[in-house]
Amino acid sequence: xxxxxxxxxxxxxxxxxxxxxxxxxxPEGWVPVEVRSVGxxxxxxxxxxxxxxxxxxxxxxxxxxxxxxxxRPVSVYPAIAVPGCPDCPPxxxxxxxxxxxxxxxxxxxxxxxxxxxxxxxxxxAATCGVATMMHAASVAGVRPGxxxxxxxxxxxxxxxxxxxxxxxxxxxVAYTRSRxxxxxxxxxxxxxxxxxxxxxxxxxxxxxxxxxxxAPTINESMRALRPRGRLVLIGNITGEPVxxxxxxxxxxxxxxxxxxxxFTRKExxxxxxxxxxxxxKPYYKAYSLDKINNALKEALEGARIGRIVINP
Numbered sequence: 001x002x003x004x005x006x007x008x009x010x011x012x013x014x015x016x017x018x019x020x021x022x023x024x025x026x027p028e029g030w031v032p033v034e035v036r037s038v039g040x041x042x043x044x045x046x047x048x049x050x051x052x053x054x055x056x057x058x059x060x061x062x063x064x065x066x067x068x069x070x071x072r073p074v075s076v077y078p079a080i081a082v083p084g085c086p087d088c089p090p091x092x093x094x095x096x097x098x099x100x101x102x103x104x105x106x107x108x109x110x111x112x113x114x115x116x117x118x119x120x121x122x123x124x125a126a127t128c129g130v131a132t133m134m135h136a137a138s139v140a141g142v143r144p145g146x147x148x149x150x151x152x153x154x155x156x157x158x159x160x161x162x163x164x165x166x167x168x169x170x171x172x173v174a175y176t177r178s179r180x181x182x183x184x185x186x187x188x189x190x191x192x193x194x195x196x197x198x199x200x201x202x203x204x205x206x207x208x209x210x211x212x213x214x215a216p217t218i219n220e221s222m223r224a225l226r227p228r229g230r231l232v233l234i235g236n237i238t239g240e241p242v243x244x245x246x247x248x249x250x251x252x253x254x255x256x257x258x259x260x261x262x263f264t265r266k267e268x269x270x271x272x273x274x275x276x277x278x279x280x281k282p283y284y285k286a287y288s289l290d291k292i293n294n295a296l297k298e299a300l301e302g303a304r305i306g307r308i309v310i311n312p
Contacts, residue, residue, distance in 0.1 A: 007102035008292045010059045013050030016293045026106035037120035038100030039064030040308040062100030063093045066120040073115035103312045116276040125284035125307040126160040130271035131263035133161025139260045140230045144169030152212040154181040156307035163280040200224040215242045227253045
């Protein structure tokens with residue numbers, strides 16, 4: 001049965017969202033979730049810019065969905081399996097399925113995850129970042145006491161992921177270009193914050209790099225690694241070429257470079273539990289759905305700390 005509700009629709013790459021009545025006809029058995037908060041992820045910005053050529057507007061973005069189903073607070077695990085095809089890549093909410101920049105989404109009931117409470121904004125702000133860093137830490141094999149450099153440290157993934165690394169017992173070095181943001185990171189999180197990737201010349205090298213920026217910083221961050229260090233690329237999905245300027249560095253130091261693709265359902269659920277227990281403090285600014293283009297402008301400027309969330 002068809003349904004209509006308010007949504008922010010993207011009709012063309014790099015165009016403002018249009019707020020309008022949006023019609024869907026959900027598959028049989030799918031259930032509605034009344035969206036209360038949805039994160040504006042860096043992946044959404046890549047989609048908005050046309051970074052995934054296989055996607056075609058019109059689109060309703062937003063994969064970090066938290067809201068109500070039958071009056072109960074829930075999260076939606078955003079990777080939705082293709083029925084009858086276990087080897088097919090999943091559909092992603094907000095990409096090839098209508099997402100959470102809307103009053104309502106429809107999803108398979110098995111993708112619903114109960115929330116411990118109804119503080120939707122804190123989960124929308126932090127869950128993706130924590131779950132992503134959980135997965136990256138697993139890929140890198142981060143151990144207690146290891147020194148971990150996180151680039152792009154004031155962004156939504158890095159800022160909340162740093163706190164998870166601290167829970168693991170890692171010693172975090174947080175890189176940001178802004179001195180003001182560096183002070184905030186030191187004061188709020190108690191990390192060693194740096195504004196230059198040459199920090200290692202005076203402060204020593206690191207065991208692991210969590211590279212959330214990509215091409216602009218990867219060569220500099222790689223130089224900060226100790227022998228047999230590990231570098232993990234997180235969220236670098238723009239298709240921008242990356243050139244390793246000194247491949248001899250990889251060879252002589254036996255450096256490992258890995259990619260990490262988002263998170264598993266277990267990691268998403270574990271991130272929710274970590275946030276609910278107060279293990280990670282969420283940092284966010286909330287916008288109403290009708291102000292989504294203001295939110296988009298702020299997200300593209302990249303000046304704020306943490307995540308932008310939308311409240312439909």
